[in-house]
Amino acid sequence: LPPALAGPEEQQGEGCSSLAKTCGNLTISRPFWIASREAGRSCGPLDFQVGCSNNNISFLRSSGFTGSTGFAIMNISYDDRNLRVVDVHKEEAFNVTNGTCNFPSWNTSSKLAVPFKVNPANLNIILYKCTKRVALVEVRCANASNVFVRTGVRFDETGNYGGYALEGCDAIVVPVMGSANASNFEQLISDGFLLTWDPPPARGSKKTTRIFIILGSLGGLAALAAFVTYLLHQRKRKRAVASDELMRSGSSMTSYSKDLELGGSPHIFTFEELEVATDGFSASRELGDGGFGTVYKGKLKDGRVVAVKRLYKNNYRRVEQFLNEVDILSRLLHQNLVILYGCTSRMSRDLLLVYEFIANGTVADHLHGSRSAERGLTWPLRLNIAIETAEALAYLHAVEIIHRDVKTTNILLDNSFHVKVADFGLSRLFPLEVTHVSTVPQGTPGYVDPVYHQCYKLTDKSDVYSFGVVLVELISSKPAVDMSRSHSEINLANMALNRIQNHEVVQLVDLELGYDTDPETKRTIDRVAEVAFQCLQMERDLRPSIKEVVEILTCVRDGDCRAKSMKKKASQKEDAHLLTEGLQFSPDSVIHRFHSQSTNHSVASNASGL
Numbered sequence: 001l002p003p004a005l006a007g008p009e010e011q012q013g014e015g016c017s018s019l020a021k022t023c024g025n026l027t028i029s030r031p032f033w034i035a036s037r038e039a040g041r042s043c044g045p046l047d048f049q050v051g052c053s054n055n056n057i058s059f060l061r062s063s064g065f066t067g068s069t070g071f072a073i074m075n076i077s078y079d080d081r082n083l084r085v086v087d088v089h090k091e092e093a094f095n096v097t098n099g100t101c102n103f104p105s106w107n108t109s110s111k112l113a114v115p116f117k118v119n120p121a122n123l124n125i126i127l128y129k130c131t132k133r134v135a136l137v138e139v140r141c142a143n144a145s146n147v148f149v150r151t152g153v154r155f156d157e158t159g160n161y162g163g164y165a166l167e168g169c170d171a172i173v174v175p176v177m178g179s180a181n182a183s184n185f186e187q188l189i190s191d192g193f194l195l196t197w198d199p200p201p202a203r204g205s206k207k208t209t210r211i212f213i214i215l216g217s218l219g220g221l222a223a224l225a226a227f228v229t230y231l232l233h234q235r236k237r238k239r240a241v242a243s244d245e246l247m248r249s250g251s252s253m254t255s256y257s258k259d260l261e262l263g264g265s266p267h268i269f270t271f272e273e274l275e276v277a278t279d280g281f282s283a284s285r286e287l288g289d290g291g292f293g294t295v296y297k298g299k300l301k302d303g304r305v306v307a308v309k310r311l312y313k314n315n316y317r318r319v320e321q322f323l324n325e326v327d328i329l330s331r332l333l334h335q336n337l338v339i340l341y342g343c344t345s346r347m348s349r350d351l352l353l354v355y356e357f358i359a360n361g362t363v364a365d366h367l368h369g370s371r372s373a374e375r376g377l378t379w380p381l382r383l384n385i386a387i388e389t390a391e392a393l394a395y396l397h398a399v400e401i402i403h404r405d406v407k408t409t410n411i412l413l414d415n416s417f418h419v420k421v422a423d424f425g426l427s428r429l430f431p432l433e434v435t436h437v438s439t440v441p442q443g444t445p446g447y448v449d450p451v452y453h454q455c456y457k458l459t460d461k462s463d464v465y466s467f468g469v470v471l472v473e474l475i476s477s478k479p480a481v482d483m484s485r486s487h488s489e490i491n492l493a494n495m496a497l498n499r500i501q502n503h504e505v506v507q508l509v510d511l512e513l514g515y516d517t518d519p520e521t522k523r524t525i526d527r528v529a530e531v532a533f534q535c536l537q538m539e540r541d542l543r544p545s546i547k548e549v550v551e552i553l554t555c556v557r558d559g560d561c562r563a564k565s566m567k568k569k570a571s572q573k574e575d576a577h578l579l580t581e582g583l584q585f586s587p588d589s590v591i592h593r594f595h596s597q598s599t600n601h602s603v604a605s606n607a608s609g610l
Contacts, residue, residue, distance in 0.1 A: 024056030026073060031200045035061060045200040047113040060085070060113070070111070074192050075303040081199070082119055084302050086192040090174055094127070094139070094186060101141030103129040107173045109159065112195070119194035121267035121342065122175040123333055124153040125185050126161065130169040139185070149185045151176075151333050177304070194302060266330040267342030271349045274298065274308055281310060293322075297357060306341060307358070311351035322351050328401060328424040336392035338412060338422040358420050363470075364408035368479045379513040379521050381417050382474040383557050386528065388419035390550045393467060397460045397546055404458065406466035407447045407480065408473050446480030446491055451540055461540040464549065465493075468535025471528055472496040477510040493536050500533045527556040 020029035028034050033044035034052055049061035050073065058073040071085040093102040109118055128136065128148040136148040153164060153173070161173055175193040277298035278285050287295040293311040300306055311322050322343075329340035339356040363385060365371045377385070389411055396403055405423055412420040447469050449462035469480050472492055480492045489495040499508040505526060506515065514521040531552055537543050544552070 023050065023052035023058040026058050026076060028052075028058065028076075029078065031197075032076070045115075047115050048197075048200065059088070060116075071195075072192075077301045080196075080301060082194050082196045082302065084177065084192045084194055086190060087174065091186075091189050094189065101139060101144040101147050103127070103144065103147065103170070104172055108175055108193075109173070115197045115200065116195045117197070118155065118175045119196050120155050120157065122155050122177055122193045123151070124155060124161075125174050125176055125188060126150045126153055126164055126171050127174065127185075128166060128169040128171050130166065132168055134166055134169065151185060151188065151335070153333075266326055266340060267354075268345050269342050269352065269354055271344055271352065273301070274344065274352050274354065277301075277306065278308055293351075293353075298354075300354075304341070305357040307355045309353040309355070311353075319351065322353065325353065325424045332396075332399070332401075334392055334395045336388045336419045336421060337395070338420045355422070356420075358412040358414055358422075360413040360415050360417065362409050363411040363413060363419075363473075364479070366413070367408060367473055367477045372477070375512065377417070377474075379525065382513075383524060383528065383553070385411070385413070385417065385419055386471055386474055387550065387553045387557060389421060389470065390467060390546055390553060392419065392421040393463055393546045394550050397463070402458060402460055403463050403466075405444060405447075406463050406470060407444050408470055409444075411470070444480075446493070449540075450538060459540060460546065461543045464535050464543045464546055467546065467549065468532045468543075469493050471532035471535065472508070475510065475513075475525055475529060475532065476508050477512075496529075496532060497536055500529055505529050524556050528553070531556075 020027050021034045022028065023034060028050050031045055031048045032050050033048060034050050035043075046061075051059050051061045053059065060071045060073065070088060072088050073083055073085050075084040077083065087108045090104060090108065093104055112118070126149070127139070128134065128150070129144070130146040130148060133146060134148055136150055139147040139149055141147050148169075150164065153161065155175070161171075165171065174189060176188040177191055177193045275281065277300050278296040281294075281296055285296040285298065287297055287307060289295070293309045296308045296310065298306050298308045311319065323346075326340070326343050329338075333339060338358065341354040341356065343354060344350065344352045361371055362369070363377075366374070366377045389406075393403060393406065403421070403424065406421075410421060410423040412422050414420060447466040449458075449465040451457065451462075469492060472478075472495075473480060476492070476496075478492055478495075481490060482492070483490060485495070488498070496508060499505060508529070509515045509525055513525065515525055516522070531544075531549060534542065534544055535549065
């Protein structure tokens, strides 16, 4: 009789105790039990046996690993029957900080014991070991090459991830839960993932247990025969579908679109559990206004610290934005986009969204808000913020989404000052085959594309305009709209265009950044001012794509602009050259060499979220 099928009383040792025990900060109680030499062979179901290492780390003994190299237990929620674990083997295999990449040959789920299942609330990352370069984010390894990672893969209960197969690549799937500071895949693995468990069979006599086993076995054999027949049919059908999908995946854009189609539904929280997580939506937990609701800091039962957005009541438009944000964010995961953990159901007492918690405030807070006195954003940090924000927008545009509300209050910062773009309530899906979407203008004054405002035509260049305003804020530390400024300069975009066109960048820039004391700082700020000038052009055709903005800003930061060969657009008008003519920049000026490559939506290596 297999041990996992034996009744609990058949596994009891003479020295067992029903009292809970501890390992480090974890309380271990039924159905879990800690193995001890004094207790004889077993004190509970073998699949729930927990080991406690010398450094007080709990781990599942039933995981098929030897020693403590398996699933380390970080948290157990007995009421919800879930636990957060870390795949230690994967964590140790990909220690990029130490330069080691030992590519495993098995998926994480294959090592789970029978009662445990990966919680559908998890996402997945897929790690690839390829024979050639592919259009994904490369993992830098000292001892290996052509190792790549794709994040944001939705959980599939059937385990069918054939749509993500790449020719010439081995792949493994690793479930991840996400984290407030998960700016790279190593952090995602280290933060672990959620497991649920089926309760062990109730206690009864050996005779009763054996009868159930015999009856179950007979029924199981009949069911198995039917199931095998079904599987053979399904496998044949899925192979045909997977083959067709891979035949259509000739470009990275097809891959991104396919990811959206495979996206799953968000995890559904109850109002009661979020009420507990936020101390009854206590005023002391308020983080601020989230566009269409109040945002609270909360802590879930599994230990995750989250931000909970509570919808303002009795507002149909806000409900529409709520549903839109759920629809958009549940499709996506990128290292510079805020992660949506889930939401309440539409029938809930209140509509609530649950995000990862970002602890370091918004870019607006640091530039001209409550934290501006800290002067924490140096120019190198600001330039990196600009690049990461542009990369997030490039990813959105690649998967046919326009954010429509790009502004510094929607750009969050983690403790390492990495970007998390948030608030997708106004976002729109934008099919590639159309030139624009006609819609009533929405957005924030000071950031809205004038063409969109006047002509009701929304395009990806509308986000580019808003991003241009963000660039000017990063340069100047000034808000997008300030009624205390002179009438012609209330709008920061107007101020920037006038200052730059009249060769007065020094009157626009925040001099505390070192513009007039450090030549390298002056050089890079001048370059970013050029990019902002182009983004803010009234004619959309004169604005760069966001992908081109990423390339230029990265070139500015890395100092390798001379290696670029961007030709000037033939249709570019004379007033778009005023900046480069008047400010006498070096021959490698990015605007002088600027060339728009039409509306190419592929972000290739910049699409670090897939």
